[in-house]
Amino acid sequence: xxxxxxxxxCSRAARTLGAVALMLWLTGISARAQQAGLAPTPPMGxxxxxxFKHDISDALVRQQADALVASGMRDAGYVYVNIDGGWxxxxxxxxxxxxxxxxxxxxxxxxxxxxxxxxxxxxTGPGPQTCAGAPASYGHVAQDAKMFASWGVDYVKYxxxxxxxxxxxxxxxxQARADQIMRDAYAQMHQAILATGxxxxxxxxxxxxxxxxxxxxxxxxxxxxxxxDISDSYARMSSIGFRQAGLARYAxxxxxxDPDILEVGNGGMTLDEQRTHFSxxxxxAAPLIAGNDVVHMTPETRGILLNKAVIAIDQDPLERAGxxxxxxxxxxxxxxxxxxxxxxxxxxxxxxAPQFMTVDLARLGWHGAAQAKDxxxxxxxxIAQTYTTVVPVHGVVLLRLSRPTTGxxxxxxx
Numbered sequence: 582x583x584x585x586x587x588x589x590x591c592s593r594a595a596r597t598l599g600a601v602a603l604m605l606w607l608t609g610i611s612a613r614a615q616q617a618g619l620a621p622t623p624p625m626g627x628x629x630x631x632x633f634k635h636d637i638s639d640a641l642v643r644q645q646a647d648a649l650v651a652s653g654m655r656d657a658g659y660v661y662v663n664i665d666g667g668w669x670x671x672x673x674x675x676x677x678x679x680x681x682x683x684x685x686x687x688x689x690x691x692x693x694x695x696x697x698x699x700x701x702x703x704x705t706g707p708g709p710q711t712c713a714g715a716p717a718s719y720g721h722v723a724q725d726a727k728m729f730a731s732w733g734v735d736y737v738k739y740x741x742x743x744x745x746x747x748x749x750x751x752x753x754x755x756q757a758r759a760d761q762i763m764r765d766a767y768a769q770m771h772q773a774i775l776a777t778g779x780x781x782x783x784x785x786x787x788x789x790x791x792x793x794x795x796x797x798x799x800x801x802x803x804x805x806x807x808x809x810d811i812s813d814s815y816a817r818m819s820s821i822g823f824r825q826a827g828l829a830r831y832a833x834x835x836x837x838x839d840p841d842i843l844e845v846g847n848g849g850m851t852l853d854e855q856r857t858h859f860s861x862x863x864x865x866a867a868p869l870i871a872g873n874d875v876v877h878m879t880p881e882t883r884g885i886l887l888n889k890a891v892i893a894i895d896q897d898p899l900e901r902a903g904x905x906x907x908x909x910x911x912x913x914x915x916x917x918x919x920x921x922x923x924x925x926x927x928x929x930x931x932x933x934a935p936q937f938m939t940v941d942l943a944r945l946g947w948h949g950a951a952q953a954k955d956x957x958x959x960x961x962x963x964i965a966q967t968y969t970t971v972v973p974v975h976g977v978v979l980l981r982l983s984r985p986t987t988g989x990x991x992x993x994x995x
Contacts, residue, residue, distance in 0.1 A: 622895075634666075661735065662700065737774065785797055807824070813849030819975075869895055925982075926982060954983075
């Protein structure tokens, strides 16, 4: 009798554990399913944050959306229009989060963005407040996800911010527990997004804590910040960008390493530094989210953001990120495998003086000769074994290597 009861209890426990395991398995499938259909290549678009911070409005976003179309950026792939912090107003007694007076009708704004052939992105976080103290989604995750879906949102940036205090309070100072609380918070918003039935790219912003690149896909992340915030200086940009070394294996269709929004066109870097910025993001297969004033772009800014050959490196359909090959003092060589057996090679000079740098095909793992195209100073030439060139201060030489074609007229470099 007792043996039978124990058997029944064991059977029930097994069924319960099986149900839990099935639920977790299905959750994993749902995360992978969303990722497979969203962000097959690194997302491209524009964000309000870097240039405008909180000085934003419905009118400004519409102007920038118009400029994305008129400038050719939309057709080059910059399709997401992402409203970062600064849109929030107040949460009412029913828990509804209302935009501030600068955004009178978010649904209408989303419709306008969509009418331009663009996609609509929004910002919130798992804590009670955003980093600026505005209302965020703590205690209202499902409600906010439904609200975003009703507005036609296509992209959600989820910024850790004040949730760090929740993690500290609930973990009692145990770091492993705090990390799990953080992972659970991101999984919760992912599930809430799935429950709406509307596909939304899920952008995780938690500054690379707990090596997010190792677990981001399991909680539904389509991209995740790998570092703290960028700023418009070569020192900060390069610190963040070159820290992407070693992360290539964690990137792929539907899940990308994100070193933050682009600072191209914001005035804090030289032309060569901005080319380094854009090239490094492209080699690393990073999202290309412009952060400048698109309405008032200089020809130099257009020349960087609309360089189709460099964009093609970032968006390459082989969908494999690049990584560092070598670093000798301030001189770094990176490579990225591309479709059709091509290869992108970047020579970065992080020093304060021009430097000679050499491409050695054997060290790159390239067998035989190569036809090379310089993507910033467009010309094509052949490399038999090595190629030496001068790389400017804080600059880059970015090449696309391919197999030589029969009858090529390119100059041969021994």
